[in-house]
Amino acid sequence: MNIKNNELRTKSRISIKFGEKVREIRLSRNLSQEKLAHMADVHRTYIGMVERAEKNITLVNIEKIANALNLEIKELF
Amino acid sequence: MNIKNNELRTKSRISIKFGEKVREIRLSRNLSQEKLAHMADVHRTYIGMVERAEKNITLVNIEKIANALNLEIKELF
DNA sequence: ATGTGACTTCGAGTCCGTA
DNA sequence: ATACGGACTCGAAGTCACA
Numbered sequence: 634m635n636i637k638n639n640e641l642r643t644k645s646r647i648s649i650k651f652g653e654k655v656r657e658i659r660l661s662r663n664l665s666q667e668k669l670a671h672m673a674d675v676h677r678t679y680i681g682m683v684e685r686a687e688k689n690i691t692l693v694n695i696e697k698i699a700n701a702l703n704l705e706i707k708e709l710f
Numbered sequence: 711m712n713i714k715n716n717e718l719r720t721k722s723r724i725s726i727k728f729g730e731k732v733r734e735i736r737l738s739r740n741l742s743q744e745k746l747a748h749m750a751d752v753h754r755t756y757i758g759m760v761e762r763a764e765k766n767i768t769l770v771n772i773e774k775i776a777n778a779l780n781l782e783i784k785e786l787f
Numbered sequence: 788a789t790g791t792g793a794c795t796t797c798g799a800g801t802c803c804g805t806a
Numbered sequence: 807a808t809a810c811g812g813a814c815t816c817g818a819a820g821t822c823a824c825a
Contacts, residue, residue, distance in 0.1 A: 696724045707784035
């Protein structure tokens with residue numbers, strides 16, 4: 634199998650953009666992935682996967698991350 | 711079983727808000743769910759489920775709907 | 788034209804590790 | 807601290823028939 638189970642077949646442009654944005658903001662606040670994950674109540678590895686655009690994140694988790702960063706959802710786009 | 715399979719256990723506030731927004735915009739343009747579904751390349755019933763907040767929509771589908779409505783994603787929030 | 792129940796598939800999301 | 811792998815669960819995706 635050439636495609637890993639947990640990886641999007643084609644990393645969608647939008648997921649890449651979103652992941653970059655999250656990483657950028659996270660780093661600008663000197664947060665580790667682990668800390669952000671804890672604040673957003675998602676799994677440790679999940680933040681990494683989102684930042685690398687390996688997951689097609691759902692609306693509820695988008696909101697969790699936005700809340701953890703004290704942002705409006707629209708500010709992530 | 712008291713909880714329907716395809717229904718979120720608790721309709722999240724954010725999904726409700728999102729669904730209302732989609733419906734509002736769709737109606738303001740006199741589009742049927744069927745037409746919008748076709749334009750966004752998702753199933754007819756799916757739009758209905760999103761509008762009723764019965765699905766925790768993923769980012770890729772959020773983008774599809776935004777594109778179909780000629781909107782930026784942020785305009786849906 | 789829309790709502791809903793039932794259904795299958797596969798990917799979102801978690802957890803354990805290793806480097 | 808982060809990336810990444812394997813393995814797992816259950817819920818999102820997607821469809822259909824019918825009200």
